[in-house]
Amino acid sequence: EVQVVESGGGLVQPGGSLRLSCAASGFTFSSHWMHWVRQAPGKGLVWVSRINLDGSSTTYADSVKGRFTISRDNAKNTLSLQMNSLRAEDTAVYYCAREAIFAAGMDVWGKGTTVTVSS
Amino acid sequence: SYELTQPPSVSVSPGQTASITCSGDKLGDKYACWYQQKPGQSPVLVIYQNRKRPSGIPERFSGSNSGNTATLTISGTQAMDEADYYCQAWDSSIWVFGGGTKLTVL
Numbered sequence A: 001e002v003q004v005v006e007s008g009g010g011l012v013q014p015g016g017s018l019r020l021s022c023a024a025s026g027f028t029f030s031s032h033w034m035h036w037v038r039q040a041p042g043k044g045l046v047w048v049s050r051i052n053l054d055g056s057s058t059t060y061a062d063s064v065k066g067r068f069t070i071s072r073d074n075a076k077n078t079l080s081l082q083m084n085s086l087r088a089e090d091t092a093v094y095y096c097a098r099e100a101i102f103a104a105g106m107d108v109w110g111k112g113t114t115v116t117v118s119s
Numbered sequence B: 001s002y003e004l005t006q007p008p009s010v011s012v013s014p015g016q017t018a019s020i021t022c023s024g025d026k027l028g029d030k031y032a033c034w035y036q037q038k039p040g041q042s043p044v045l046v047i048y049q050n051r052k053r054p055s056g057i058p059e060r061f062s063g064s065n066s067g068n069t070a071t072l073t074i075s076g077t078q079a080m081d082e083a084d085y086y087c088q089a090w091d092s093s094i095w096v097f098g099g100g101t102k103l104t105v106l
Helices: none
Strands: A003-007 A011-012 A016-025 A035-038 A045-051 A057-062 A068-073 A079-084 A090-101 A106-109 A113-117 B007-011 B020-022 B032-037 B042-046 B061-066 B068-075 B082-089 B096-097 B099-106
Touching: A003 A106, A016 A035, A016 A090, A016 A113, A016 B042, A035 A068, A035 A079, A035 A106, A045 A068, A045 A079, A045 A090, A045 B082, A045 B096, A057 A068, A106 B042, B007 B020, B020 B032, B020 B082, B020 B099, B032 B061, B032 B068, B042 B061, B068 B082
Parallel strands: A011 A113, B007 B099
Antiparallel strands: A003 A016, A016 A079, A035 A045, A035 A090, A045 A057, A068 A079, A090 A106, A090 A113, B020 B068, B032 B042, B032 B082, B061 B068, B082 B096, B082 B099
């Protein structure tokens, strides 16, 4: 079965750090660009970051640039998101998503992991 | 930064056609995608590259994109289609979602 499973969410204080992971299975992970997308409670989807096939190219939303780092380990079929200097407005469900083919949308989504930034 | 604008809500009667629009500067020059999200569930891709349907998506879902507007059309809308719908495009390597449209089938 093709799937991605996020983990690593939790409660963190403002200014703290958290590392999210996404385990991919059922498909050739190294053949797909990957994304992180978040959704604050009761709000819409917001794109966070994207990484290319070998991890050499990354892009970020302005709201997280300089604070978040996306990475991947193709040997372990794992996508990661290192989140530093967290703010209350980073509170959200974070989804890992597979890009279908280049720029053809995100066709596989995980169930998400919840990040809460609060003192 | 690039922005996509959707109406907050659209209502449709069962069996009728629902149209959800997504507006952005020269959006017709880009590829648009559409996602369906039901309460408590993860998003599902329903249209990619403006008008293509992924495997398993019913034929009643269709898309178009021209000028500054992309449109998701649901023909013969069913109660199960009630959900939030999000458009998405990318510009200069930055991916953007619209604010979402709540489709009510009543």
